[in-house]
Amino acid sequence: MPKDSGIGASPKRREDVRFLTGNGNYTDDINVHGQAYVHFLRADVAHATINGLDTSAAEAMPGVVKIFTGDDFAEVGGIPCGWGVTDRHGEPQQEPKHPIIAHGKIRHVGEIVAAVVADSLEQARDAAEAIELDLSDLPAVVNMKSAAEDGATKVHDDLTSNVCYDWVFGNGEDDAMEAAFASAAHVTTLELVNNRLVANPMEPRVAIGEHNKSNDEYTLYTTSQNPHVIRLLMCAFVLGLPEHKVRVVAPDVGGGFGSKIFHYAEEAFCTHAAKACGRAVKWSSTRSEAFISDAHGRDHLTTIDLALDADNNFTALRTRTHANMGAYLSTFSTSVPTYLHGTLMAGNYKTPLIQVNVKSLFTNTVPVDAYRGAGRPEATYSIERVIDKAARELGVDPIALRRQNFVTEFPYETPVALTYDTGDYHGTMDKLEAAADISGFAARRAESEAKGKLRGLGVNCYIEACGIAPSNVVGMLGARAGLYDAATVRVNATGSISVFVGAHSHGQGHETAFPQVVAEMIGIDESMIDIVHGDTGRVPFGMGTYGSRSIAVCGSAMVRATEKIIAKAKKIAAHLLEASDADIELKDGVFTVAGTEKSIDWGSVTLTAYVPANYPLDELEPGLEETAFYDPANFTYPAGAYACEVEIDPETGKVTVERFAAADDFGNIINPMIVDGQVHGGIGQGIGQALLENCVYDEDGQLLSASYMDYAMPRADDVPFYAVDHSSQTPCTHNPLGVKGCGEAGAIGSPPAVVNAVIDALQSGGHDITHIDMPVSPSRVWAAMNG
Amino acid sequence: MSQVTMTVNGKTASGDVEGRTLLSQFLRENLNLTGTHVGCDTSQCGACVVHVNGEAVKSCTMLAAEADGADVATIEGQANADGSLNTIQQAFQDHHGLQCGFCTPGMVMSAAALLKDNPKPSEAEIRDYLEGNICRCTGYHNIVKAIMAASGQDVSAIAAE
Numbered sequence: 031m032p033k034d035s036g037i038g039a040s041p042k043r044r045e046d047v048r049f050l051t052g053n054g055n056y057t058d059d060i061n062v063h064g065q066a067y068v069h070f071l072r073a074d075v076a077h078a079t080i081n082g083l084d085t086s087a088a089e090a091m092p093g094v095v096k097i098f099t100g101d102d103f104a105e106v107g108g109i110p111c112g113w114g115v116t117d118r119h120g121e122p123q124q125e126p127k128h129p130i131i132a133h134g135k136i137r138h139v140g141e142i143v144a145a146v147v148a149d150s151l152e153q154a155r156d157a158a159e160a161i162e163l164d165l166s167d168l169p170a171v172v173n174m175k176s177a178a179e180d181g182a183t184k185v186h187d188d189l190t191s192n193v194c195y196d197w198v199f200g201n202g203e204d205d206a207m208e209a210a211f212a213s214a215a216h217v218t219t220l221e222l223v224n225n226r227l228v229a230n231p232m233e234p235r236v237a238i239g240e241h242n243k244s245n246d247e248y249t250l251y252t253t254s255q256n257p258h259v260i261r262l263l264m265c266a267f268v269l270g271l272p273e274h275k276v277r278v279v280a281p282d283v284g285g286g287f288g289s290k291i292f293h294y295a296e297e298a299f300c301t302h303a304a305k306a307c308g309r310a311v312k313w314s315s316t317r318s319e320a321f322i323s324d325a326h327g328r329d330h331l332t333t334i335d336l337a338l339d340a341d342n343n344f345t346a347l348r349t350r351t352h353a354n355m356g357a358y359l360s361t362f363s364t365s366v367p368t369y370l371h372g373t374l375m376a377g378n379y380k381t382p383l384i385q386v387n388v389k390s391l392f393t394n395t396v397p398v399d400a401y402r403g404a405g406r407p408e409a410t411y412s413i414e415r416v417i418d419k420a421a422r423e424l425g426v427d428p429i430a431l432r433r434q435n436f437v438t439e440f441p442y443e444t445p446v447a448l449t450y451d452t453g454d455y456h457g458t459m460d461k462l463e464a465a466a467d468i469s470g471f472a473a474r475r476a477e478s479e480a481k482g483k484l485r486g487l488g489v490n491c492y493i494e495a496c497g498i499a500p501s502n503v504v505g506m507l508g509a510r511a512g513l514y515d516a517a518t519v520r521v522n523a524t525g526s527i528s529v530f531v532g533a534h535s536h537g538q539g540h541e542t543a544f545p546q547v548v549a550e551m552i553g554i555d556e557s558m559i560d561i562v563h564g565d566t567g568r569v570p571f572g573m574g575t576y577g578s579r580s581i582a583v584c585g586s587a588m589v590r591a592t593e594k595i596i597a598k599a600k601k602i603a604a605h606l607l608e609a610s611d612a613d614i615e616l617k618d619g620v621f622t623v624a625g626t627e628k629s630i631d632w633g634s635v636t637l638t639a640y641v642p643a644n645y646p647l648d649e650l651e652p653g654l655e656e657t658a659f660y661d662p663a664n665f666t667y668p669a670g671a672y673a674c675e676v677e678i679d680p681e682t683g684k685v686t687v688e689r690f691a692a693a694d695d696f697g698n699i700i701n702p703m704i705v706d707g708q709v710h711g712g713i714g715q716g717i718g719q720a721l722l723e724n725c726v727y728d729e730d731g732q733l734l735s736a737s738y739m740d741y742a743m744p745r746a747d748d749v750p751f752y753a754v755d756h757s758s759q760t761p762c763t764h765n766p767l768g769v770k771g772c773g774e775a776g777a778i779g780s781p782p783a784v785v786n787a788v789i790d791a792l793q794s795g796g797h798d799i800t801h802i803d804m805p806v807s808p809s810r811v812w813a814a815m816n817g
Numbered sequence: 818m819s820q821v822t823m824t825v826n827g828k829t830a831s832g833d834v835e836g837r838t839l840l841s842q843f844l845r846e847n848l849n850l851t852g853t854h855v856g857c858d859t860s861q862c863g864a865c866v867v868h869v870n871g872e873a874v875k876s877c878t879m880l881a882a883e884a885d886g887a888d889v890a891t892i893e894g895q896a897n898a899d900g901s902l903n904t905i906q907q908a909f910q911d912h913h914g915l916q917c918g919f920c921t922p923g924m925v926m927s928a929a930a931l932l933k934d935n936p937k938p939s940e941a942e943i944r945d946y947l948e949g950n951i952c953r954c955t956g957y958h959n960i961v962k963a964i965m966a967a968s969g970q971d972v973s974a975i976a977a978e
């Protein structure tokens with residue numbers, strides 16, 4: 031019988047009511063009395079020297095409050111990078127200044143060149159057109175391979191080259207790798223592109239800065255996944271403001287997928303301008319602006335080699351990757367191709383020797399950073415595509431080849447520095463074979479062929495590392511932030527509870543799922559518990575939501591804080607029941623003295639905490655509020671197996687996803703409905719990456735795919751219903767809930783399944799095609815078939 | 818500036834607008850009906866769908882002046898008279914047809930327009946009709962399922978919640 035409340039139940043989401051009735055409170059819905067509007071004049075060339083910038087005509091235009099240029103921000107800090115990577119020679123990454131407004135030079139299309147604040151948005155836009163810019167164009171560096179060449183035009187004159195770092199990782203020393211490949215019975219090599227994407231949450235970014243003259247306090251309303259992180263970065267590194275004078279509010283946020291983690295120039299600008307202009311300043315991004323100012327994702331070029339012995343055991347894996355950083359280092363950009371990608375190259379397999387090399391490069395393009403999965407989809411795609419190619423070359427079943435090489439004993443120390451605590455890859459693959467009805471594939475293929483279509487089945491596995499931690503280890507690896515989280519549980523006198531969490535919900539349903547945990551621990555109704563998030567003025571601290579960390583890290587902090595609450599409440603109950611607190615049991619919201627009928631309910635105890643007439647005041651403080659910070663001992667390791675079936679129309683090359691199945695091991699699950707939804711959404715994005723989405727720059731650094739007319743977002747008719755199974759559950763061994771996280775799995779596991787299926791379909795039709803790069807568009811498929 | 822007057826969710830509303838003011842802007846800024854969302858500037862995403870004289874319209878593609886005298890319905894007016902969720906809204910909640918909620922008002926308004934014309938649409942008809950509504954969160958699974966359920970179809974055989 032499914033539960034109807036507590037952990038493992040699927041109560042309907044309480045946040046839905048406001049969203050379904052138009053009562054959500056998104057940042058753009060907020061208007062501050064007397065606000066002015068900013069329009070950013072953005073570069074329309076990718077690389078140029080700014081010789082002059084004349085704002086005098088614009089300043090005289092109606093409604094203009096103030097115009098800002100790079101000179102106004104020359105003295106403040108740049109946008110900081112949150113991770114310092116050390117290269118193969120022990121040198122720090124090259125780290126250029128990332129200005130709020132371009133100063134002296136333009137380095138990508140979309141970079142802010144000037145900011146016009148006016149009474150209305152229309153006036154600001156009109157005035158921006160009157161700004162005169164004197165530019166000398168420079169050659170644009172767009173292609174990563176040419177950016178890496180000696181003598182290439184430099185994106186940053188003050189750096190030695192366009193290479194941010196050249197990083198090597200893994201246990202495979204050069205000699206050992208050479209020997210392993212020389213002695214291999216079979217080597218499979220694949221060159222592939224992990225296509226550049228735009229995250230495209232449906233809500234564009236918004237920032238509103240406000241400054242209160244009476245107490246010198248600032249408020250920034252912003253579309254962020256992590257308001258405390260924004261406050262810290264903006265105050266400490268950019269504007270030099272005291273943190274206690276700045277409140278950052280991220281109210282309802284319409285999706286993030288990574289792109290709303292980062293601290294953006296517009297946030298610092300609106301905060302600064304609010305004081306400079308003496309009134310609030312609001313910016314609402316258009317979608318066109320979003321394409322050229324939100325950090326992009328992925329964009330790797332990889333060569334991967336897999337060595338196998340005569341029995342088809344994997345013996346060594348080597349990858350060489352070029353990763354695009356864009357023109358500047360966005361907040362977590364440098365960690366994505368390194369510690370979120372290189373560390374995952376073992377996949378689900380016991381390959382003994384691994385070497386990963388990543389060269390990250392500056393180009394005259396929008397900065398690139400984490401997008402749903404961040405590094406892990408790139409790792410999974412490379413591994414799972416090369417394994418699939420190896421299986422086809424060797425003529426063995428791709429599932430059997432994977433199974434043969436699975437890690438089966440835990441804990442397992444990988445050659446790339448991770449320790450997988452738990453997993454059951456065979457068990458999860460068994461679930462997938464059932465969910466995908468793999469045994470029925472042959473019949474479905476025959477049906478497709480009878481219609482003149484090609485049908486293919488693609489299967490792959492994935493593993494991800496979520497809830498990055500512990501802080502002392504990642505600190506040694508270059509992280510410049512702690513990766514714990516925090517929660518405060520405030521019990522009111524009447525027994526209702528507010529939980530202040532550092533995680534931020536922007537679609538994940540925390541307001542519903544988090545109370546399920548507290549309700550289960552105390553044994554009270556979920557409706558007595560509310561979650562408060564997204565406001566540094568209310569929530570004590572927190573690192574926010576990304577990397578599938580919310581329930582694993584912040585949820586653990588919430589459990590720890592609730593445990594403290596229960597311990598104190600038991601002391602109060604013991605006093606009231608005249609027993610020892612060791613004998614008090616809490617069940618269904620009632621405290622009982624073990625083995626007796628003596629009991630007292632939750633509400634009476636909480637009331638006593640605040641009306642302590644009969645209370646052990648010499649031993650216990652009144653009140654009932656506890657905070658916990660939780661720093662995980664290890665990452666969590668969700669893993670799974672995915673299967674995709676495609677049909678290809680040989681006339682047009684069009685690929686249709688006919689079936690998609692996912693079997694995931696997320697450990698314990700708090701709300702299965704929400705977990706399924708997270709997987710569905712990830713798969714939708716993964717199918718988008720595999721078949722549709724692509725960010726295209728021309729050689730001058732102009733973004734050609736800069737709107738929904740040119741950037742193909744997955745629509746309802748591009749995807750099928752998905753079969754999702756998460757009954758394979760090996761609980762995480764090191765957090766109190768045994769949870770692993772589920773937010774990114776779908777986007778990590780699905781692209782290789784789709785491409786593997788396409789290759790399977792084409793080969794079934796007798797085409798000697800071993801790889802097609804994403805997005806696998808009709809024109810690429812048709813060209814491959816007819817080339 | 819010129820004056821426009823229209824009926825919005827059954828009530829008369831008027832305001833001064835510029836010639837270039839969009840209906841979406843008028844609803845959000847003049848009437849503070851911020852449930853209608855703006856997700857793009859190329860009339861592709863459908864977050865802004867409202868009904869004008871009973872037809873689904875992308876309110877970012879219509880000038881406020883063009884809606885002068887029209888009967889406009891927005892997400893704020895969709896709940897039942899007692900404030901409870903209407904059939905479509907309730908189906909979206911029951912079947913987890915929304916995550917961040919940003920596309921949701923447009924999805925609900927589009928679904929209402931579809932079901933008015935086609936009371937029992939097939940899965941394929943729903944997917945085809947939603948071509949102009951982008952959702953980045955749900956992968957569409959539960960949106961399609963919710964609309965099938967709202968039209969009285971049995972969705973218990975469709976995988977997952």
Ligand code: FES
Pocket residue numbers: 854855856857858859860861862863864865866875876877878
């Ligand atoms: S805002 Fe109207 S279609 Fe996107």
Ligand code: FES
Pocket residue numbers: 232284285537914915916917918919920921951952953954955
């Ligand atoms: S629910 Fe977030 S865009 Fe649809």
